[in-house]
Amino acid sequence: MASLEETIAERVEAQADRIVETLSALVAFPSIVKSNPKEAGPGERDCQLYLQGRLEALGFTTDLWDPDGPALYAKYQGRPGANKGRTFEGRPNLGGVLKGTGGGRSIMLTGHIDVVPPGAAQHWATDPFKPVLKDGFVHGRGTIDMKGGVACMLMAVEILKGLDVPLSGDIVFTTVVDEEIGGMGSLAMVDRGFHADAGIMTEPTANKIAPLCHGILWGKIIIDGIGGHAELTPNAWYSGGPVDAVQLCRQMLDGIDILNRRWMFDPKKNHPLMDQPNQIIVTQVSAGEHPSSMAGRAEIIIDAQYLPSEKDEFALGGNVKREIEEHVFNVCQADPYLRLHPARVEWILDADCAEIPADNPFVQTFQEAVKAANLSPALSGFGAHSDIGLPSGLGNTPTVNFGPGDPAQSHQPNERVSVRDLVDCTKAIALAVERWCR
Incomplete structure (x- = not known):
């Protein structure tokens, strides 16, 4: 039977x-x-x-x-x-x-x-x-x-x-x-x-x-440049000239790559049951207003992961938000314009884990x-x-x-x-x- x-x-x-x-x-x-x-x-x-x-x-x-x-x-x-x-x-x-x-x-x-x-x-x-x-x-x-x-x-x-x-x-x-x-x-x-x-x-x-x-954070990194004619020799930005937000966006994307490489070997960002370390994934990039104008603004949308061990006192990703914000701030310190006009992060979503x-x-x-x-x-x-x-x-x-x-x-x-x-x-x-x- x-x-x-x-x-x-x-x-x-x-x-x-x-x-x-x-x-x-x-x-x-x-x-x-x-x-x-x-x-x-x-x-x-x-x-x-x-x-x-x-x-x-x-x-x-x-x-x-x-x-x-x-x-x-x-x-x-x-x-x-x-x-x-x-x-x-x-x-x-x-x-x-x-x-x-x-x-x-x-x-x-x-x-x-x-x-x-x-x-x-x-x-x-x-x-x-x-x-x-x-x-x-x-x-x-x-x-x-x-x-x-x-x-x-x-x-x-x-x-x-x-x-x-x-x-x-x-x-x-x-x-x-x-x-x-x-x-x-x-x-x-x-x-x-x-x-x-x-x-x-x-x-x-x-x-x-x-x-x-994983917990998930969706964020928008906003970079304000100064628009100007793309085809003419520009004045220096500190004397009123343009600042290309596309170029600043490239610098920020490189900075995100640096943080991802750091996370790759950080024990806090790895878990034995996960195939990969936590990552910051760039899912959208937008910049510019006109074909012949330098971009005056750029936005980078990110999807960042966190582990249960990283949750804050509200069971959410506040600790990782602060970590990313600090890194964005430090990237800005390497550029004289961004040092005075730093990029900012607006958080869209925090989904718990x-x-x-x-x-x-x-x-x-x-x-x-x-x-x-x-x-x-x-x-x-x-x-x-x-x-x-x-x-x-x-x-x-x-x-x-x-x-x-x-x-x-x-x-x-x-x-x-x-x-x-x-x-x-x-x-x-x-x-x-x-x-x-x-």
């Missing part, structure tokens, strides 16, 4: 088509998040309504609500997840609880259903919102980041329910919006009271347990379940930001990342996830829930 774990594994394998169908249904909703939340279409709400129907069919008690962004910001200003200007009218969060028989440990399965815009259509081989199954892969926007993971966690519960697996602990299921623009959806979810004894956030990790993620210790009981239980699913139990770091810090910290729900697909494909055109990864992820989650909540 097959054991319960063998029965669960066999049922997951038999449900591969159902897993693909579920993911395809989710991808077909264009749940695109926007910098201006009032421009968002109905895709987020439609996706959440679909998931709500699936949960209620399984016996979940559900809660679908539009968070109050301004009220959340007022309540949590200066804390992780609190981002000014985010609103949620017509952009609901979804939470649900499936009660266990009582006395067992609870688990929260959580993810986000918002996706980034697909970009130029010519970069896609398929319509990003018309999912295609081809050569063992599901193609479409969000298959990796992270509707693939949401499909897996939903199917894991559906399969356990279909097998009448007895669970003592509750299953909490949450899907949020606004993750791709700062994480306020997760803040709203935790503030709503959703929590458990442990959690799995199904961000893409190539089916590796990632109890660690978290680390769940390897000896946490849930991490160890999850490793056993992953091994039973014939996957590697080795722990890994999640190089990007994820929202695990909000349920882990504010919600007191130690949460790890674990999901299907290559995370490097996130936000790229021609996003795709293998059916094999989806099946393996569903199996590992189902086995973890059974072990933890039994």
